[in-house]
Amino acid sequence: MANHSTSSHSRYLQHHFVDAEQQFDAAKMGMWVFLVTEILFFGGLFAAYIVYRLWYPELFVMASEELNTLWGGVNTVVLIGSSLTVAMAIKSAQLNQKRNIAINLGITLALAAIFMVIKYFEWTHKFHLGIFPGEFYAYEGIDHPKANVFFSLYYLMTGLHGLHVIIGIGLMIWLLVRSVKGHFDSEYYTPVEITGLYWHLVDIIWIFLFPLFYLID
Amino acid sequence: MSTEETNLKKIQVQRYEPESDPDQHYLNEETGIWAWLTTVDHKKIGLMYLASVTFFFFVGGIMALLVRTELWTPAKTFIEANTYNQIFTLHGAIMVFLFLVPSVPAALGNFFLPLQLGAKDVAFPRLNLLSYYLYVAGALIAIVSIVNGGIDTGWTFYTPYSSTTGGAVTTMVFGVFVIGFSSILTGVNFITTIHKMRAPGLSWDKLSLFSWSLYATSIIQILATPVLAITLALVGLERLLGIGIFDPALGGDPVLFQHFFWFYSHPAVYIMIVPGFGIVSEVITTFSKKHIFGYWAIALSSLAIAFIGFLVWGHHMFVSGQASLASMVFSFLTFLVGIPTGIKMFNWTATLYKGSIKLASPLLYIFGFFFLFLVGGLTGIVLGSIALNVHLHDTYYVVAHFHFVMVGGMVMAFLAGVHYWWPKMTGRLYNETLAKIACGIIFVGFNVTFLPQFVMGSLGMPRRYFNYIEQFQVYHQISTIGSYILGIGFVMIFYYLVKSIYTGEKASPNPWGSRALEWQVNSLPPLHNFHHTPVIINGPYDYHKPMDEFQLGLAESGNGHGTEVDVSSTEEKPQAE
Numbered sequence: 206m207a208n209h210s211t212s213s214h215s216r217y218l219q220h221h222f223v224d225a226e227q228q229f230d231a232a233k234m235g236m237w238v239f240l241v242t243e244i245l246f247f248g249g250l251f252a253a254y255i256v257y258r259l260w261y262p263e264l265f266v267m268a269s270e271e272l273n274t275l276w277g278g279v280n281t282v283v284l285i286g287s288s289l290t291v292a293m294a295i296k297s298a299q300l301n302q303k304r305n306i307a308i309n310l311g312i313t314l315a316l317a318a319i320f321m322v323i324k325y326f327e328w329t330h331k332f333h334l335g336i337f338p339g340e341f342y343a344y345e346g347i348d349h350p351k352a353n354v355f356f357s358l359y360y361l362m363t364g365l366h367g368l369h370v371i372i373g374i375g376l377m378i379w380l381l382v383r384s385v386k387g388h389f390d391s392e393y394y395t396p397v398e399i400t401g402l403y404w405h406l407v408d409i410i411w412i413f414l415f416p417l418f419y420l421i422d
Numbered sequence: 423m424s425t426e427e428t429n430l431k432k433i434q435v436q437r438y439e440p441e442s443d444p445d446q447h448y449l450n451e452e453t454g455i456w457a458w459l460t461t462v463d464h465k466k467i468g469l470m471y472l473a474s475v476t477f478f479f480f481v482g483g484i485m486a487l488l489v490r491t492e493l494w495t496p497a498k499t500f501i502e503a504n505t506y507n508q509i510f511t512l513h514g515a516i517m518v519f520l521f522l523v524p525s526v527p528a529a530l531g532n533f534f535l536p537l538q539l540g541a542k543d544v545a546f547p548r549l550n551l552l553s554y555y556l557y558v559a560g561a562l563i564a565i566v567s568i569v570n571g572g573i574d575t576g577w578t579f580y581t582p583y584s585s586t587t588g589g590a591v592t593t594m595v596f597g598v599f600v601i602g603f604s605s606i607l608t609g610v611n612f613i614t615t616i617h618k619m620r621a622p623g624l625s626w627d628k629l630s631l632f633s634w635s636l637y638a639t640s641i642i643q644i645l646a647t648p649v650l651a652i653t654l655a656l657v658g659l660e661r662l663l664g665i666g667i668f669d670p671a672l673g674g675d676p677v678l679f680q681h682f683f684w685f686y687s688h689p690a691v692y693i694m695i696v697p698g699f700g701i702v703s704e705v706i707t708t709f710s711k712k713h714i715f716g717y718w719a720i721a722l723s724s725l726a727i728a729f730i731g732f733l734v735w736g737h738h739m740f741v742s743g744q745a746s747l748a749s750m751v752f753s754f755l756t757f758l759v760g761i762p763t764g765i766k767m768f769n770w771t772a773t774l775y776k777g778s779i780k781l782a783s784p785l786l787y788i789f790g791f792f793f794l795f796l797v798g799g800l801t802g803i804v805l806g807s808i809a810l811n812v813h814l815h816d817t818y819y820v821v822a823h824f825h826f827v828m829v830g831g832m833v834m835a836f837l838a839g840v841h842y843w844w845p846k847m848t849g850r851l852y853n854e855t856l857a858k859i860a861c862g863i864i865f866v867g868f869n870v871t872f873l874p875q876f877v878m879g880s881l882g883m884p885r886r887y888f889n890y891i892e893q894f895q896v897y898h899q900i901s902t903i904g905s906y907i908l909g910i911g912f913v914m915i916f917y918y919l920v921k922s923i924y925t926g927e928k929a930s931p932n933p934w935g936s937r938a939l940e941w942q943v944n945s946l947p948p949l950h951n952f953h954h955t956p957v958i959i960n961g962p963y964d965y966h967k968p969m970d971e972f973q974l975g976l977a978e979s980g981n982g983h984g985t986e987v988d989v990s991s992t993e994e995k996p997q998a999e
Contacts, residue, residue: 247652
């Protein structure tokens with residue numbers, strides 16, 4: 206449970222809530238329910254992954270060697286680190302350390318950007334080799350007729366995840382601006398809390414994607 | 423309630439009496455077109471949905487009449503085969519995505535869920551407005567794709583046809599994708615609202631069965647719709663980038679599409695029908711003046727339907743080449759759906775037993791629902807058995823089955839709900855005689871349309887065909903005549919309901935004498951629903967208790983969200999607002 210005040214005259218209390226606690230609980234629950242829908246959204250792709258991996262196990266072993274485990278690993282560390290800093294931002298809010306909220310959000314933002322930059326270089330490198338999804342696939346290096354399907358899945362899943370990171374970056378910028386303006390304190394930090402929940406989900410999805418694509422052996 | 427109160431907070435409870443025809447209500451507190459477009463009031467959003475779904479119902483209905491008219495003769499009657507394909511696709515897609523899915527939850531649910539919970543609004547009013555605009559945007563994208571090339575895939579978008587055919591399939595699936603998000607956000611909003619926005623004293627066992635049914639529906643919406651969204655996104659990307667997840671020419675698997683599609687679309691039929699079940703429970707208790715029989719059985723059977731509904735999608739795929747073991751399991755699980763549905767039917771019937779029945783038009787629609795939904799449900803059992811299914815697959819028998827469930831069940835329940843809540847939404851009474859006549863016309867027209875389809879389906883008439891052999895002509899012609907009768911019934915309803923807004927008699931706050939909370943507010947309701955926080959002591963179906971115990975409220979300040987209500991502190995002071 207969060208240690209926030211239940212004062213019924215919070216600055217940000219919306220008209221239809223009885224008190225700030227109800228508003229906070231509702232926002233948090235809404236985000237949890239939304240995250241369930243996100244899991245189902247990715248779930249379709251994970252199901253497709255499972256089906257194709259069961260059918261073509263040797264393809265997945267061969268194709269995953271094309272992926273750069275080092276940079277994938279670096280990205281994993283970067284994202285886990287950003288999950289830590291976003292959690293620290295929430296803790297700072299609970300402790301009413303307004304400056305630390307902004308600092309932690311800033312670090313989260315930077316880490317998210319680093320993730321996307323690394324992802325950009327990984328993708329462009331593959332495009333350079335002719336590894337495109339589906340029918341545009343033009344790489345000779347993997348001797349398997351369905352290699353294009355593996356990379357379709359790779360681009361779809363990491364692409365959808367990347368889209369979520371970009372949305373997260375947008376949210377972090379918004380939070381950073383508001384925290385610099387001093388909107389958040391121990392009385393009110395709902396947006397930080399629920400964006401944090403979202404960010405953890407983005408992190409967890411990557412934690413599944415990384416071994417499923419990079420660490421097949 | 424127990425008297426050994428440790429965490430019971432005493433709160434002052436007063437009785438408030440609702441006004442009819444108040445000076446200030448939700449329609450005149452904010453005025454102007456801009457106030458409508460930017461409103462976050464759940465009631466106005468509900469009305470906007472109601473207007474939109476009605477519009478699309480008539481558009482889809484016209485498509486249906488065109489299809490039926492074309493089928494008057496075995497060969498071409500008046501439209502080309504290709505146009506015919508596009509028209510039946512649009513009929514299905516519009517009715518499913520733009521009418522059936524949002525009709526009860528987004529229109530009636532939006533209006534009445536917060537009122538039934540004693541809340542001022544849904545948990546996220548702005549998100550609610552966003553849902554509405556996503557729905558409109560998705561609908562516009564769908565219309566643009568119709569104009570810009572058309573879609574002839576059927577509403578199911580089966581690959582590889584949908585990923586290779588011409589026309590505007592890409593924009594169409596994008597439109598449905600956007601509508602899907604509207605549905606997801608409504609589900610998120612409703613679940614949170616039911617959990618967090620209930621008035622003091624409104625425990626889970628006092629929740630109205632309409633709210634329970636919306637809760638079950640929302641669970642399906644949030645769990646199933648994302649899978650449809652990703653599936654349609656894959657179809658779109660397959661057309662744009664050739665990613666080849668579903669197209670066998672690129673190494674993909676078309677049956678995987680069917681699995682994904684029906685993982686959504688089978689639960690989606692429960693998104694459409696379960697809120698209708700909620701309306702049945704409300705109307706039946708109100709017009710038989712009796713406590714609902716088997717409250718928990720009905721509430722939990724909605725959740726059971728939601729749960730089992732996720733495990734039966736393979737019964738759409740008995741002839742797709744899935745493993746025969748899988749088909750057997752899916753067939754067995756399909757039969758299980760009959761159990762909670764049967765529980766509901768029996769409990770509703772038992773509620774009527776020895777009730778003080780008033781045969782008003784909402785109840786008449788519910789009786790129509792009983793007969794037609796029963797036929798729809800039982801033929802569903804027939805279709806769930808594998809051997810019969812192989813024979814009946816993709817025939818008019820299937821068409822008749824799901825129209826009995828969707829039109830005979832869901833549309834009848836929707837109409838019952840509209841008639842039941844019309845006085846609260848508009849403050850006016852409609853012409854009861856016309857309502858009864860229209861109900862009769864629809865019942866007759868519906869049966870004339872769809873009963874012959876069972877016959878021709880079992881004789882082997884395939885669905886969606888443009889041409890047919892002459893022996894089926896008489897069935898097609900009876901069906902077409904029935905569809906015109908049905909159309910007349912719907913136009914008639916539209917006529918007297920719209921007329922009542924202008925010339926109808928003013929309705930009292932509670933014209934049916936219902937015990938449910940939404941009837942204990944003013945007619946029309948105030949902008950924020952309750953001038954005071956209502957305190958709920960009795961359940962919505964407690965017809966054995968006197969009316970004056972039903973709207974208890976406490977002043978705006980000093981109330982407690984999450985506090986237990988202590989009945990002993992009830993102090994009854996009738997007071998006008």
